[in-house]
Amino acid sequence: MSEAVQRYVAFSDHPDGGNPAGVVLDAAGLSDDRMLAIAADLGYSETAFLCGTDIRYFSPLAEVPFCGHATIATAVALAERDGPGEVVLATAGGPVPVKTRRDPDGRILATLTSVPARISPIGPADLEELLASLGWGTADLDPALPPRIGYAGAWHPVIAAATRRRLAALDYDFDRLATLMAAREWTTIQLVWREAGSLFHSRNPFPPGGVVEDPATGAAAAALGAYLRDLQLVPLPATVTIHQGEDLGRPGHLVVDIRADRAEIEVTGTAVAIT
The missing domain is CATH 3.10.310.10 (Diaminopimelate Epimerase; Chain A, domain 1)
Structure with missing residues (x-):
């Protein structure tokens, strides 16, 4: 895979815990077939693809409308690149604000706010x-x-x-x-x-x-x-x-x-x- 695919574990501060997710922070120009192929190659339950603030999620078999753990992983990847803050991600179901901050131990915490549930x-x-x-x-x-x-x-x-x-x-x-x-x-x-x-x-x-x-x-x-x-x-x-x-x-x-x-x-x- 030539795309910059990052690998994160969400909802854990240890790589051997939580749920692995793929993250592509610049998915501009990627076709649906290519995104699905990347997700299938990774084999994680979901991989997130970001184009600006638009985000899409693919499992190894199909696109899914929303994925929480891949959203948390994407937010932390953005915070590590740009610094903690807030971004509003455009999902298939509507806007999902995500805030990141550092806790007293230096870990980055991410909070997503769902669409109306x-x-x-x-x-x-x-x-x-x-x-x-x-x-x-x-x-x-x-x-x-x-x-x-x-x-x-x-x-x-x-x-x-x-x-x-x-x-x-x-x-x-x-x-x-x-x-x-x-x-x-x-x-x-x-x-x-x-x-x-x-x-x-x-x-x-x-x-x-x-x-x-x-x-x-x-x-x-x-x-x-x-x-x-x-x-x-x-x-x-x-x-x-x-x-x-x-x-x-x-x-x-x-x-x-x-x-x-x-x-x-x-x-x-x-x-x-x-x-």
């Missing part, structure tokens, strides 16, 4: 097929956290496991779930277990992108924020912590800020270059 019901037939694809039964679900579909730039079913053990034992029918998700234009499945009021563990299957599981997923984290807000499952304002990637050996840490007076959700994390 919302939830919708999941139909009984779709839920039945989703659970069958996962190999889950209704007894595996947390009755306090009902299934919904969340949107914050992309669509993510939110499915809550009754136990940490159920979440850990993820072993699903890849082709069956991929077919359902492609038909419904879902990006990842936000599988969660609630350890405490504002502390969650998450796993995100992504078969439509050719990836068994995303280790850390900012877009789905924002969708979870909308889900918790709209179902009044946390007192507002709320700061929610999500641990993801633990079962893959790539632990990541996502912070989600939810307010009652705005439809947008904020997601914060770090990113580090892979050398």
Whole structure:
């Protein structure tokens, strides 16, 4: 690849944690086919391509409308090149402001503000097929956290496991779930277990992108924020912590800020270059 492709891990300050993403800070002149080829060659769940402030995201198999972890990685790459500050990225779903700053330890933190986020019901037939694809039964679900579909730039079913053990034992029918998700234009499945009021563990299957599981997923984290807000499952304002990637050996840490007076959700994390 002749293009300047950078490699970052998002939502971790260690290269062996979080979720890897490709970043191309100057994608001017690249065709759709070339961007897809770059993403496929990298093999990460997503690669971000920046042209000015326009940003596009490609998985190894297709373009996706929004990707949180690649946005965080892009923001940190820009901050390392230009210094911390704010940029408004133009995504397929609308503008996404991203702010970067240094914390007391010198790490660059990036906070993305999603497009207006919302939830919708999941139909009984779709839920039945989703659970069958996962190999889950209704007894595996947390009755306090009902299934919904969340949107914050992309669509993510939110499915809550009754136990940490159920979440850990993820072993699903890849082709069956991929077919359902492609038909419904879902990006990842936000599988969660609630350890405490504002502390969650998450796993995100992504078969439509050719990836068994995303280790850390900012877009789905924002969708979870909308889900918790709209179902009044946390007192507002709320700061929610999500641990993801633990079962893959790539632990990541996502912070989600939810307010009652705005439809947008904020997601914060770090990113580090892979050398």
